[in-house]
Amino acid sequence: xxxxxxxxxxxxxxxxxxxxxxxxxxxxxxxxxxxxxxxxxxxxxxxxxxxxxxxxxxxxxxxxxxxxxxxxxxxxxxxxxxxxxxxxxxxxxxxxxxxxxxxxxxxxxxxxxxxxxxxxxxxxxxxxxxxxxxxxxxxxxxxxxxxxxxxxxxxxxxxxxxxxxxxxxxxxxxxxxxxxxxxxxxxxxxxxxxxxxxxxxxxxxxxxxxxxxxxxxxxxxxxxxxxxxxxxxxxxxxxxxxxxxxxxxxxxxxxxxxxxxxxxxxxxxxxxxxxxxxxxxxxxxxxxxxxxxxxxxxxxxxxxxxxxxxxxxxxxxxxxxxxxxxxxxxxxxxxxxxxxxxxxxxxxxxxxxxxxxxxxxxxxxxxxxxxx
Amino acid sequence: xxxxxxxxxxxxxxxxxxxxxxxxxxxxxxxxxxxxxxxxxxxxxxxxxxxxxxxxxxxxxxxxxxxxxxxxxxxxxxxxxxxxxxxxxxxxxxxxxxxxxxxxxxxxxxxxxxxxxxxxxxxxxxxxxxxxxxxxxxxxxxxxxxxxxxxxxxxxxxxxxxxxxxxxxxxxxxxxxxxxxxxxxxxxxxxxxxxxxxxxxxxxxxxxxxxxxxxxxxxxxxxxxxxxxxxxxxxxxxxxxxxxxxxxxxxxxxxxxxxxxxxxxxxxxxxxxxxxxxxxxxxx
Ligand SMILES: Nc1ncnc2c1ncn2[C@@H]1O[C@H](COP(=O)(O)OP(=O)(O)OP(=O)(O)O)[C@@H](O)[C@H]1O
Ligand SMILES: [Mg+2]
Numbered sequence: 001x002x003x004x005x006x007x008x009x010x011x012x013x014x015x016x017x018x019x020x021x022x023x024x025x026x027x028x029x030x031x032x033x034x035x036x037x038x039x040x041x042x043x044x045x046x047x048x049x050x051x052x053x054x055x056x057x058x059x060x061x062x063x064x065x066x067x068x069x070x071x072x073x074x075x076x077x078x079x080x081x082x083x084x085x086x087x088x089x090x091x092x093x094x095x096x097x098x099x100x101x102x103x104x105x106x107x108x109x110x111x112x113x114x115x116x117x118x119x120x121x122x123x124x125x126x127x128x129x130x131x132x133x134x135x136x137x138x139x140x141x142x143x144x145x146x147x148x149x150x151x152x153x154x155x156x157x158x159x160x161x162x163x164x165x166x167x168x169x170x171x172x173x174x175x176x177x178x179x180x181x182x183x184x185x186x187x188x189x190x191x192x193x194x195x196x197x198x199x200x201x202x203x204x205x206x207x208x209x210x211x212x213x214x215x216x217x218x219x220x221x222x223x224x225x226x227x228x229x230x231x232x233x234x235x236x237x238x239x240x241x242x243x244x245x246x247x248x249x250x251x252x253x254x255x256x257x258x259x260x261x262x263x264x265x266x267x268x269x270x271x272x273x274x275x276x277x278x279x280x281x282x283x284x285x286x287x288x289x290x291x292x293x294x295x296x297x298x299x300x301x302x303x304x305x306x307x308x309x310x311x312x313x314x315x316x317x318x319x320x321x322x323x324x325x326x327x328x329x330x331x332x333x334x335x336x337x338x339x340x341x342x343x344x345x346x347x348x349x350x351x352x353x354x355x356x357x358x359x360x361x362x363x364x365x366x367x368x369x370x371x372x
Numbered sequence: 373x374x375x376x377x378x379x380x381x382x383x384x385x386x387x388x389x390x391x392x393x394x395x396x397x398x399x400x401x402x403x404x405x406x407x408x409x410x411x412x413x414x415x416x417x418x419x420x421x422x423x424x425x426x427x428x429x430x431x432x433x434x435x436x437x438x439x440x441x442x443x444x445x446x447x448x449x450x451x452x453x454x455x456x457x458x459x460x461x462x463x464x465x466x467x468x469x470x471x472x473x474x475x476x477x478x479x480x481x482x483x484x485x486x487x488x489x490x491x492x493x494x495x496x497x498x499x500x501x502x503x504x505x506x507x508x509x510x511x512x513x514x515x516x517x518x519x520x521x522x523x524x525x526x527x528x529x530x531x532x533x534x535x536x537x538x539x540x541x542x543x544x545x546x547x548x549x550x551x552x553x554x555x556x557x558x559x560x561x562x563x564x565x566x567x568x569x570x571x572x573x574x575x576x577x578x579x580x581x582x583x584x585x586x587x588x589x590x591x592x593x594x595x596x597x598x599x600x601x602x603x604x605x606x607x608x609x610x611x612x613x614x615x616x617x618x619x620x621x622x623x624x625x626x627x628x629x630x631x632x633x634x635x636x637x638x639x640x641x642x643x644x645x646x647x648x649x650x651x652x653x654x655x656x
Binding site (some may be wrong): 094096099106163167 | 555557
């Protein structure tokens with residue numbers, strides 16, 4: 001039996017840097033329902049770490065356990081070397097930016113930001129200067145004495161971040177803080193958050209269900225599915241090396257092509273066949289000849305060539321959809337498998353009528369054999 | 373030319389599309405009559421009372437024999453009236469504060485989940501459905517057995533507070549139930565716990581509700597009669613005194629006392645609304 005050695009993933013997932021949050025076999029059940037299966041996770045000092053996953057996968061539950069708002073069923077949470085599971089939120093060196101911000105409506109902006117420091121009995125003069133610094137950091141100096149309701153959504157957002165960060169938490173927890181904002185503001189706040197995180201060098205744990213947001217902002221991402229972390233790594237690793245069909249589906253847009261293994265190379269190259277059509281892919285896991293597999297292939301990894309070209313596989317156009325910067329082409333291969341491709345609008349083929357003949361090609365390294 | 377034609381055709385179109393089953397004019401007369409009667413019975417007595425309180429006549433009633441303020445100025449010498457007014461106000465404040473505090477603590481307790489919660493809720497609200505007369509008799513018997521002293525700040529306070537408290541609970545509970553829990557979590561996150569959290573975050577935010585409830589309780593107490601009458605001791609409240617005056621001999625100053633009572637209620641409500649509005653704007 002021919003078995004292929006898996007290609008080694010780049011090893012920056014191992015614990016380089018000091019661990020700021022160390023989560024050990026952490027589990028949460030609500031009655032009989034499991035919100036988080038026993039999970040291990042290390043977030044490093046100064047890292048922008050995202051928890052990414054679809055609704056109900058347990059992101060908020062995990063974040064709230066770190067913040068102390070939810071008691072774990074079992075397992076341990078160590079923050080800056082100290083186990084915190086027995087500590088109340090008030091005693092933890094974490095601060096949270098809540099999804100709906102939870103600014104205190106009866107206080108001015110300055111009072112909101114000062115609240116945490118007051119609770120720690122910081123002298124008034126220090127409070128004042130720290131609040132000023134925090135306001136400057138989120139570029140809201142001129143709003144200090146306004147009431148909360150006199151702010152726009154994005155401004156409230158900044159105040160919520162300032163209110164948390166002014167306490168210089170060891171870890172800042174953010175639960176989908178941008179989800180209520182419109183797209184424009186969201187993109188602006190994303191880079192703002194990133195800037196703040198870089199300048200304060202603090203550790204951020206950021207919950208989102210938006211893969212693009214996680215991608216653009218994070219140093220590392222943990223993808224959650226039904227209470228499990230199914231993959232953890234840098235945005236590039238997650239994008240280029242999805243380890244399961246779920247991750248490939250969740251991150252970006254992928255085709256899933258069926259195939260039987262008919263040939264194996266030493267570097268993980270795989271030759272596949274499906275109803276008379278053969279194509280190349282790559283595998284990072286051991287495979288044997290005759291295995292039935294599924295190959296993830298991103299829409300944008302496919303080059304659409306004229307029907308007269310000799311490279312790639314012949315395909316028939318079924319539908320072309322204009323999407324601004326790109327054109328989405330729904331094609332059908334000769335083995336009756338449908339395949340979608342995304343091509344820059346600047347590269348628009350002249351004939352986009354249904355039935356038009358094309359050829360589709362891709363670099364074998366972009367076609368990834370994925371487990372289910 | 374065409375504009376004239378267009379405006380000319382509009383009423384025709386309207387009359388064909390909107391056809392009332394009633395003759396519009398007849399229906400409107402009925403409606404107006406109904407509203408008129410409603411207003412007469414709502415405000416008529418008030419106007420009559422007001423007019424009579426200035427009537428220069430030794431018997432209560434019309435005709436109007438001339439304007440006088442003597443029923444009002446004369447009240448200064450009616451010691452029992454002034455005393456009853458003072459009693460009612462003091463008692464009202466005591467009842468309002470007591471029942472509001474009780475209702476507040478209960479409403480706060482009700483945020484937790486515990487077994488038997490629905491049953492306890494029913495028990496708390498039970499006094500609302502007990503008829504006043506029955507409630508009064510029950511208290512009379514019960515307090516009598518206990519040898520409880522009958523008096524303003526003893527038996528009447530108990531009678532009124534037990535009656536008013538469920539109402540206070542009913543107005544406070546939804547406000548506290550609807551309190552945004554994430555505000556408390558945010559405060560905990562920032563280091564506030566226990567009483568500090570309650571005083572700095574929860575209390576200021578629910579304060580308008582508490583004020584409005586207190587005022588509401590005061591007005592309930594201020595004209596509570598049926599329960600109080602069963603457990604009255606030496607001192608009378610305003611409604612009790614008025615009752616005894618009117619059943620013995622209808623003194624001509626009674627309309628003036630009535631207006632005075634209305635004034636107290638009105639002023640309380642206005643203060644209450646003003647406070648609540650201000651608290652909502654700037655609670656600190
Ligand atoms: N207090 C609770 N009681 C019972 N079940 C809960 C509770 N909180 C969360 N769950 C369940 O735990 C699971 C994970 O919930 P969680 O809120 O962590 O999801 P999420 O990933 O944050 O989703 P979303 O993106 O929708 O916010 C869900 O199935 C949810 O129904
Ligand atoms: Mg959530």
